[in-house]
Structure formats: structure tokens, C-alpha cells
Amino acid sequence: MRHEDPDPVDARLGARLSALRAQHGWSLDELAERSGVSRSTLSRTERAETSATAAVLNRLCHVYGRTMSQLLSEVEAEPAPVVRAEGQRVWADRASGFVRRAVSPPHPALRGELVEGRLSPGADIAYDRPPVPGLEQHLWVLSGALDVTDAGTEHRLATGDCLRMRVFGPTRFRCAGPDEARYVLAVVRP
Missing domain, CATH: 1.10.260.40 (lambda repressor-like DNA-binding domains)
Known part of the structure; x- marks a missing residue:
């Protein structure tokens, strides 16, 4: 064959x-x-x-x-192999103290992406459901501390810690402070 x-x-x-x-x-x-x-x-x-x-x-x-x-x-062109820092999309939810940077080249055909997140001290973000059930996430804390709740279990993460989740229900991300929490989130669609 x-x-x-x-x-x-x-x-x-x-x-x-x-x-x-x-x-x-x-x-x-x-x-x-x-x-x-x-x-x-x-x-x-x-x-x-x-x-x-x-x-x-x-x-x-x-x-x-x-x-x-x-x-x-949606499939005509290959995703760009490189997205320079100045070309990465940044979105801020100033009311909650959350800043999100899309690090990966965006393309609907890709299953994985990298996101940089920053939470201000006191920020508390709750999601009632994942955008896609079964979404796999790897959260690596680069600096500060972060409390993440998934499936009713709270995880206290410090600088250097990494949490892997398969998200099927509500999640919560909190930065108790006193410093900003900065992390990388690797997201993989099922």
C-alpha cells in the first residue's frame, strides 16, 4: 500500500x-x-x-x-508560523483586573493555543461553563500566586506551579495578592 x-x-x-x-x-x-x-x-x-x-x-x-x-x-491559508509580540492580541477586562494576551498564531483549525493571563491583586473571575466541554488546560504560574477552582476543588498555585485540568463545569480564578499573578495557559480543544 x-x-x-x-x-x-x-x-x-x-x-x-x-x-x-x-x-x-x-x-x-x-x-x-x-x-x-x-x-x-x-x-x-x-x-x-x-x-x-x-x-x-x-x-x-x-x-x-x-x-x-x-x-x-477557515482553511484556505496556513496559520502564521510566527506572531511577533507587537502583533499578539491583547484584551483587558479592566473592571475585573484581567488582561489576556493571545500568544499563539490565531487560526480556527488549530486545536491548541497559548494564552498569557494577568490578574491584578483582588481579581476574581468565575466562568459558569467552558466554551467547549472537555477543554484541556495547563496553567503555569510565572509570577505571583493564583487560586484556581475546578470541579469544586480549589488549587493554590505559587510561582512555578502547573495545574492540568479537563474542564467540564464552572471554574474560578482568583488573585489574593499582594502581587499580580502572571501565568501561561495552554488550551487544547478535545
Whole structure:
């Protein structure tokens, strides 16, 4: 059997389709039932072992509520391999004392990303649910101290500590102070 590298566009499209299925929490069997596309075709398409036909993409776009143009625009270009510090997006929630820097090159087909977080002393942020159930997070404290609550368990983290979580429910991040907490969060979609 001859093994060739998959076409780069097919590989990005397969990864994006796999990510969309994971975001919806569907198995291959569930997606096959919803789309009318066989499980084997879906699996081979997600692994870039075959190129999706227009008919298959149309069925999948219908299930995911996207136009074909939207889906294809998500996979047209490779993500930038380097994002310089000045090009990294920074978002601040001044009311809560939280600053978030998107360190990784942004791209919807990527499963992992790095985020730098900073919490001011006294900051207390609670999330009622993860954006994607089963999200894997590795939180590494670079400076200061951070209290993180996941699944009802509180973790006190000091400089250099690292916490791994699979997030299915509420989480809470608190900086009791007296110094700012600065950390790296590695996020991996299921």
C-alpha cells in the first residue's frame, strides 16, 4: 500500500471538520446520522485520507450551519508560523483586573493555543461553563500566586506551579495578592 502525504488543503479541511464535530460533542456515528454521510467517509475525510466532494461538504455545511464559502475560508491559508509580540492580541477586562494576551498564531483549525493571563491583586473571575466541554488546560504560574477552582476543588498555585485540568463545569480564578499573578495557559480543544 502506497502512503502519500495528504494535500495540505485536505489536511486543514479535515482538521477543521474534526474540530467542528468535537465542538458539537458528536461522535462520527451521530454526525453520520445527522448528515447522511457514511461514518467511513467522514472518518477518512477528517484524517485527510480522501478529498471531500462538493456534495459531502454541502451536507456537512448544512449540519454545521455554515456556507461552503465560510467553511473553506477557515482553511484556505496556513496559520502564521510566527506572531511577533507587537502583533499578539491583547484584551483587558479592566473592571475585573484581567488582561489576556493571545500568544499563539490565531487560526480556527488549530486545536491548541497559548494564552498569557494577568490578574491584578483582588481579581476574581468565575466562568459558569467552558466554551467547549472537555477543554484541556495547563496553567503555569510565572509570577505571583493564583487560586484556581475546578470541579469544586480549589488549587493554590505559587510561582512555578502547573495545574492540568479537563474542564467540564464552572471554574474560578482568583488573585489574593499582594502581587499580580502572571501565568501561561495552554488550551487544547478535545
